[in-house]
Amino acid sequence: MKVAAGGGMRGVCNALIKWMVLALLSCSVAAHAGNQKEEAMADGVRLALERAINDPRPPKPQFADINERIKYLRWLGEMSSRLQKKLPDSQVRKEFLQTAWYEAKRAGLEPAMVLGLIQVESAFRKYAVSPVGAHGYMQVMPFWARVIGDGDRSKLFKMQTNLRYGCQILRMYLDMERGDLYLALGRYNGSRGRPEYPNAVLAAWKNWEFND
16 A cells, blocks of 8 residues: 655554555455356246235244244244354344245255355345355345346345345255255356356355254
């Protein structure tokens, strides 16, 4: 960092503050990954994704019996404790976990795996943006808003919208890969066939496993 001569101590301080702010912003906004590729899909798949994305129902879980509800509440308490440092606001943390659990289950995914993916993709930052432009918690590429949404990419920064897109897209990739999670994760990241990203998500998954 260079400072022009004659600026005095005030100039030095101002330049240093500006440099520190830029550094902090670069650390907080840039995200790890997220580079899904736009590719041809069958009309039936696209329509199914559209219906799933545009379902207006709120993330309210339904339980078959009281034991399932108790297990869910225990999970919520345990995950809230683990996530406290990343999401200090208790209300935001609770809403995030409730929504992540709901959207994961709705897509037929393990909530722990989804949390592991979010850890790798955005480190639980709602407004994270990757170098290739992927948005939010699950680093959803903006083209998805056009392909299966209403075209408004700004909605990808909304909690439930982002988690719903991410979970449904991963579900689609799992189906495309006939249940092969390794290949589906690679496709989600835009690095199909390479081990680094799937291995990172599988390792992070372990941080969110819950044994009741």
